[in-house]
Amino acid sequence: MPGTVKKDVVVGLDIGTSGIAVAVLNRSSVAIQEPLGFGFCSSMIMEKGFIGDSEAAAYNVKKALDEALTAAGVPFTTAYVNVDGPELVIRHGSVKQAITRRQVVDARDLIKLQQHLCETVLPEDVLSIIQLDNIRFYIDGEYVFKPQGCRGRELGLSSTVLAAPRRQMDLIWQCLRNAGLPPTTETVVGALAVAQGVLSGVERKLGVICVDLGAGMTKVVFINHNMLYKLSIFPAGAGNITADLAVGLHTTLEAAEKVKKEYGLGLIAGDVHVPNISGSGYNTVPGSLVHKIIKSRIEEILDFVKEFIEELDLGASLPGGIVLTGGGALLNGLTEVAQEYWLMPVRIGFNSLPGEEAPNEDAYRYTTAIGLASWGTGQVYPGMRQKAEKGFKGRIKSWFR
Structure with missing residues (x-):
């Protein structure tokens, strides 16, 4: 059709602990990035970077991918998938x-x-x-x-x-093949993709720490002069707070998640009523206990980040400050507590691309997926890694092995 702009479509696929998120972007747009579609499938198939059930993972990946591509209405040629884990x-x-x-x-x-x-x-x-x-x-x-x-x-x-x-990568590639991802698919460390999605160019140049508080992992990366200087992953996240509450309050995970979102790090006057884990009746627990459980896990995560900062030996010089992102960053009161704990300016980082395509309360789910999709647009030698990987004497898994 005359005047139609051809779309160079790229997919970002985030296989996370609590779900699979897909972002489809048009990188041939006159604008920097044009969102075309998003998809999400809630799942618990990933733990500390490892896929437990490859078949179930492939099914869920395909489900989220189909949802995003249906919304986009166009086929894609390139996909970027995250890899994370404490053993990185x-x-x-x-x-x-x-x-x-x-x-x-x-x-x-x-x-x-x-x-x-x-x-x-x-x-x-x-x-x-x-x-x-x-x-x-x-x-x-x-x-x-x-x-x-x-x-x-x-x-x-x-x-x-x-x-x-290698075992971790084998499982990921097997999942992607079974889900029908193309041979041009590339892998990217999730923490770097997140930084790509939420950090400004000025922050990346001046020096900034990005903390991605996910469901099962906390990923911390220090970027300075637009380069990666240090990266570390802690095998605990916001999902652990929910699990701690469920155990401590003798309630269900669903009820514990609701309590976490409602109260956050705020002080709680009086008692909190939660359904009994058996399904009959309610438990009445002191609000101080709820606060103690949430604060204890958060302090563990904040301590990990604090050690990361101290190892950098930056003194008081970090012009870009610290950017908190991920679903866990939405915890009420976390920004203020983190700022006091780290003695550094802290802001919440988010990617505004989803716009009206995704509900505001769910937009955080796509931060990594958007970062993955936009990652490919900034590569100096697009496709170079994929060509090189096939010659690494079997150390990298290609689609044809």
């Missing part, structure tokens, strides 16, 4: 190689060098690569933004390699 491995390294073929850098040189870097810094056969980050190329010792086609004698590369246990 981060290595930094640099390698060099002579430039052959008339001393002109071509795509084969770049792929070969990335392969060499991964084999050098990550020799373990028990690990599979998620992605490369902080990629910087050099020609004859000088930094070059786009080396392909440049002339020189020596090509250098420095990068951060992010990897996960």
